[in-house]
Amino acid sequence: MLLNLIKRPHWSFGALLIALCLLPGWVLAADMGNCLLCHKYPGLSRIDNDGKMKLMFVNEEIFNKSVHSKVKCEGCHTDITKIPHEPAKPVDCLTVCHIIEPTSEQKFSHKSVKTFIDESVHSKIDQEGKLKKFSEDMPTCKDCHDNPLFRPLAFVKKVRPGIAEDAMGRCRVCHEKEDFIFRFYNHITTRLHKSRSPLNVAEACGKCHDDKALVKRHGLTVMAGSSYAETFHGKAANLLSETIPDCLDCHVVKGKSVHQMYGNDDPRSSTHPENRGAICNSVDCHPKASVKFANYQVHPVFNKDQSPVVYWFTTFFYVLTGGTLLPLMIILFLDLLRRLFPNATFRRRK
């Protein structure tokens, strides 16, 4: 067990190099300050006083395929104004960055997320604006998000997803800037499906919702991630289905943002008992299912206290399986042993 943990694969960047070949060579617009002069080195790291590893390396190739690839470094790291710089302060995701949002022609910011989050079940403050109990457990941006990467689709390329050169060729007829074409293509096609694979979503939620201490402290009834993994949906996600519903498909009201999740007791929530039936029989899922269908337990737990019926039902089958097969295995074993000593016996034959 421990050996497994110690062992780590090395230098798997051969795969990365293959990915790099797909990338047309243009200059990274984001790096105006030539930050990568130093930050392209993967060894740029240290261990801070708490023993936490600080890695200052930015993988240019991967960054270029992220949704933030057009944002300048100092657009987020606003405290860095000169080189050499002091240790960077944590980034405020709500900062107004230097990108112009094209429809409003205003400077872009994630500020609206804060208003959503403050109303949601994940807010640090309650309705009166006071800090909730254990508010420090509530997620901040980076607990759920790393730098989101493009997941381009290509319908013209049936074999596997990715960028379709055919489609890019069509863009190039009218548009000239390679940089723009690449980003526009990626943005649109990424938005056309799940921005993360269901498995990655379940893992992201599971970081907290599978943490025993957190689940207990906040009085949650189930370990959401691991129980989801017991259902067909979870197992299919585990086998990398892209269309299977993940946490967000049920817990976010259709057409709303992930940041607008509410507790089960909130009538605005999609999982409120009143609304629950409508989750399953949405047009995208099980269109003709009745409301009864939503009684299905999507977080079944094999635990006698939490769900006794599931417990006894499963136990019956465990006992049936083990109780049938183990005696048979013993007979098998003895049969083999008997074949080793075919004529031995305690008693002489009559």
Next chain:
Amino acid sequence: MTKYPRIKLINGEKYFFRFDMDLRIQHIFLAGTVVILVLSGMPLKFSDASWAPYLYAIFGGINLAPTVHKITGAIMLLLFGYHLFWIAKVVYKNHYLRMKREGTYTTKGFLLRVVKLPMVPNLKDLKDIIDLMKYLFYFTNVRPNGDEYTWKEKFDYWAPFWGMFIIGASGVIIWKKELFTQIIPGEVINFLLIAHSDEALLAGLFLFIWHWYNVHFSTSVFPMGTVFLTGYLSEELMCEEHYDYYVKVMKEEGYEKEILPPHGGGHAPSCSDYAPKGDDGAASFEKISEAETSEHLAKEGGTAA
């Protein structure tokens, strides 16, 4: 019935009739569908396992494998339906109609006759199991003399029979869950999923370990028993597993003089050296076995159809 002689002589060796073509084809279909269903279903049940994605990829991954599973399942259910029909046909023709023809038909008599069909578990099986235990724990070295169908074969038959019913029914409901939950609550689907996958695990392990051991890997039949292809069982294996029935058939077919001692002479599985005994030995064996056989027949009141 005369289509298949009960004893076939090939190069002077006797082969005993077991299964007709209809049953053999049913078995091939069953075996094929079970293998595909287990292989395309287990990666989902154990989706965490390292082998799961690779095995699943053979059936087209998460986008295709469920369809493969459902179609194969449907074929298996059709087979199950056909088998039920086949049983009904056999019982109707060979028992109901015959009783009518002979004018001995009463409902009670008919039911009794059905219960005594060779495939129905009976007290002889219980006795055989106890005898087998005695043998396996070295209290004796006499193996039980099996009847036409031994308890192992009945297990092999009824376990998948029950399994197919449970797995098939739950599978259909899960497949058409939107339809069925118009009536039943969604929670039932949870239980059906448990039943479906756990019962499948039981059936899969049972067939691939127990059944395959008995018909493939046991030293008696290694590398493979051929009865599922030819329908006929060799005299040697017939003696080893179905001695009571063997004696009965031999007598009925007029080979009374050629009856072999039980289990290859030494009461040992046929892996051991088989050395026919002298006249004396053979005669005494015959006596013993005859006595035992008649005793059994008397006790069980003739279980054969």
Next chain:
Amino acid sequence: MKNFLTKIYILAFMALVTYFGVIIWNLTFAHLIHEYHERHAGNVEYSEEDIAQQEKDKMSFEQVILKSEKRVKNYLGYRVLEQQYIKGHFHHIGFDVGPDKYSYCSSCHGDMPHDNVTKDMRAFLNMHAFFIGCQTCHSRPEGEMTTGVYQWYDRETGEIVSSPVNDASPGTYKAKIIPFVLENDALVRIDSKERIEFVAQYRLNEKDLSEGQRSKAKKLIHSVVSKKPVMCEECHSKENPLLPLENLGYSKRRVDSITSTEVVGMIKNYTKFYMPQMLHPGVADDAVQQEQVQQATPVVPVASESAAPDAKHQAAGEAEE
């Protein structure tokens, strides 16, 4: 013969059946037992000692070190991006920075040895330590030992390899630079087999050594460390850089970049801003020592409780036997 094979077959099959039995147990009753323990563990009220023990366990080597590193996979459709998980890390890493399994320095000092002593430059120094062997900067072979020969060695095996520079993106090499010295007229690696063995033996016997033995061993091990490490501008310089960059496989473009005014200017800036701090590597109280240090050119000691004093008291160029 056939009989013998049959017996072997039976024995092997018995082992297989036992294995099946274990699998079946794990698939069935083991779950029940596990659930039972889980349920009861969840219901137990912990005593204060239990809680203290749990807190202790949280700080155990297993928890803090072995279980601290997780890996994540991002499924992007066209590729799977697997990388180390660093909590709260926003940017993607994309490949693994494997440990240097060969360097005997790293075995004590770790792969990111530069720490508080050189606070404002530690990350830079760690970055260099990623592809430059410790001895390259911390050892200055003197007199006749000097050769000016440097080679790349494989981080995993320690073998001398051809230059990885132009096949990879900067600093992502699987190899490190190591200097060669002349010993008894032979050109040898500075991290000779004997030195590696010496350190290995020291680590093996550390517990059983007496105070004197220990200090002696440490001194001998660190005897190759020079008082004055190689400074940035000694390599980042157009004129006669210490490292023979071209021989190490750097292309003209890369050499120009390493010695460009951009880089050199930044080094100057750093020197200007941070040099004063570098002059006080944590020993400011001791006036005499401070004087010594100030007289010498700045020291960039490696981070270790013993490294700094060792460097100061070092007898020069005394190679261990």
